[in-house]
Every structure is written in structure tokens, then in C-alpha cells.
Amino acid sequence: MIPADPDALAQAALGGDRRALARILTAVENRTPAAEAALRILYPKAGRAHLVGITGPPGSGKSTLVSAIIANAREAGRAVGVVAVAPSSPITGGALLGDRVRMQSYAGDSSVFIRSMAARGHAGGLAPTSTAAAAVLDACGFDLVLLETVGTGQSEVEVAAAADTTVVLEAPEMGDEVQAIKAGLLEVADIVVVNKGDRPGAQRTASQLRAMLVGSGRVGRREGSNDRPRPKEPEVLVTTATTGDGVPELMAALARHRQGRPSGADDPTRRARAAAQVWAILGDRVRAELEGGSRVATTEAVIREVAEHRLDPFGAADRLLATLRTGGQ
């Protein structure tokens, strides 16, 4: 049996109980009050792991590369946690989580923990859940935490927000030109990996990407929760995830990227992540205050006035904020 009480669950997870850890991750996914209680205990123990986001188009070899990275990290004696996120159907809510197929199972090795998660179309996106899941694994002693997400649209920005280092995977291009759609993905890359190095065109794709990325490094980009300053242009590497070729070089690049960053709160990525978490929770809290208890009637009435165009939404927000300040009604 695992404890139902979130404090006991968190203590058990910290003590190495993998089932308790798994149950906390479930609470995190479900965004239950138990998740908050457990995270209050776990968060102060986190902050030591290297959080690495792995994103790229479907089929580029992300899960296979994750497996190869696990193998390398285990040889070096590091404990590895993985969160692999796959899309949910917006219609049925169902999801097919197939990333484990490409990952060696490491059954019996308690220093590897692999968890699949459905993206679930949460309000506020994927970042809060993946950030919290990474913190849980970090607190439970995993030195390296890998976050795999499919890079289509918004999700790559979300992993970048949750990770210290973002790796963007590409497969070799068969055509003449690296596709323009890659631009959005490359924006968030700290390291670019052309995987399937055994395929023709891999080196050529890598050279084209290097040419595209020249001068892309910049300092002091716009402030914002998902926006990360990138001091240097990303390195471009070639791997063959199926054989492990190039993976030691990738491990070295990951270590270099991490060492190149300021520590703790001086790291703008960490600061941005901390800010995003606090703002998200604060937003939820404010809303809960206004939608609950004695204030709900006032809130409803104010929203009604906006619907009737008797009040503008800015004035409404001001008035609701004022009810929070006076602490009542």
C-alpha cells in the first residue's frame, strides 16, 4: 500500500519509493490539491538536476535518442528520469502513449524512471505540468531529467520553458533545402541534433543548419514567461540514435551548455521558469478567490454588467481587484 496522505506520499517518494513517486506524478497530471501539498515538500529538495528538453518532429528519433542518452548517463552513474508527453485527442480526450516502445525498459534499475503523459489540453498549456513533473523527479534524486515532446506548434516553446537546455531534433532532409517550418523550432534550440546520421544527407543537413544559424545567438531578448535569452548560437551535432553514434558528443555538448550558464537565480532561464510558475499559480488563486465563497455573487454580477455592456471589462477587473483588497464581499 502507498499512503493516501500527500505529506506521507512525498516523504515516501523522497525515501526512494517509486510507487509513491508515480502516484505524485499522477496527482501533478490531474492538478489535484494533493499535488500542491506534495510539491510544497518536494520543491525545496529540487534544483540540482539538469533538465533537458528534447523536441522535434514526429519520427525524428526523439524516443530512441532518449534511450541512448539514458544508456550513456547510466554508464556515468547518473540517475535518469524521463517525462514523455504525447498529444491528447481534443475530441475523445484519449491518447496513445507509445514512446516506451523505443526506450529500453531498465526493469530492475531503480535509477531509471520513465513516465508517459498525455498533453490533455490543459488551460495554461503544458508548461505547468511538465515543470512540476520535472521538479518531482529532480527532488527524488534524478540527476538528469529528460522531457520529450513532439515539436509541432506550441509544445516546443513549452518544453523550452520547462528545461535548462533544449535539444531540437531533425531528421536528414531528402530535398534540397532545410524546410522553412523549422524556424520556429530552431528558435528554442540550445543544441540542434540531426539524427539518423546513418541516412544519406545527414551531414549536408547539418551544414545547412549551421549556415542558417550563424549569427542567431543573441542576448537580452524580450522579457516574458516563455521567452529565454540565448547567449550563443546553438551547436549542431549529428547522431545515430539506433547505434549510439554521436551520443557521447551530445552528452558533452549538454554538459558544456549547462556549465556555460550562470548558477541558481542568476540563470535567466531558471528565473523565467520560477516567474512563470508563480504567475500561473497566482492567477489561479485570484480566480479561485473571486469565484468562490462570499465573492462569487459579486463576481457574477460584475461579469453580467460586462455582458450587458453597462461596464467595460477593464473597469470590471478593477472592481474585482478592489474587492480582493478590501478582503470581503
Add this chain to the structure above:
Amino acid sequence: MPDRPLKVLIAKPGLDGHDRGAKVLARGLRDEGFEVVYTGLRQTPEMVVTAALQEDVDVVGLSILSGAHMTLVPKVCRLLREQGIDDVLVVVGGIIPDDDVAALKEAGVAATFGPGTTIGEVAEFLRSNAKPRG
């Protein structure tokens, strides 16, 4: 309760090399609104139980065509119990002779589904019998 989906592990223990049936079931359950973890071919009982534990699933579905169900299934059930995983529903799909069904139920299996079973029937059984985690 399910405003959140049930999470199901579809595992294919044993050595036979066909996973078409398991994949059809995995996709079918996804379309029925389940979150389905699929682990691929040739899973040992240890691998199945590790996946069930890490994924914190509500249901473990074992697809077995090799005829080895009488060794593999009780072993999975025993390892689940050893890990303290007592709140998960175990179901088996495949060609299971009637004589074996009772023994599997004795070992901890909630239901067996033969070749004629529709995905809708499996989904309905899981919805009525699985206890959501958390």
C-alpha cells in the same frame, strides 16, 4: 468520476512476434477516450510490472497469443502484488481455453477477452470495473 481519462497499459509479454491485435486494441481504446500506454513486443513480466508502476495505470491489459498465458499471466499478477500494486485491474486478451479462465481469475485476472470481443465491449468493462487512481 472520470472527468479525467482512465490510463491503460497494453503490454505484449512473451515471445510471439505479432502485435497487430495489441496495436488495434491500443488505438481503439484511445478512440474510446482512454490514455493508452503501449510498450511494444516481447515484454518480460518484470518489464510489464515496471511500466505499470512508473505509469501508475488503472488497468494492465495483457495481450497473449503464444499460448504461454498460464506461465506469464500469473507471474505478472504475482509481481504486481509483490510491488504492492493491488489497486490495478488486470485483463487478458487472446485465445484462452475455458479451462484456463478460472485459473487465471484465481491468479487475479478480472476478465479475459477472446478473439470475438469488440473494442466497445472492452471499453465498457474497463469503465465499469477500473478504480481510477489518486
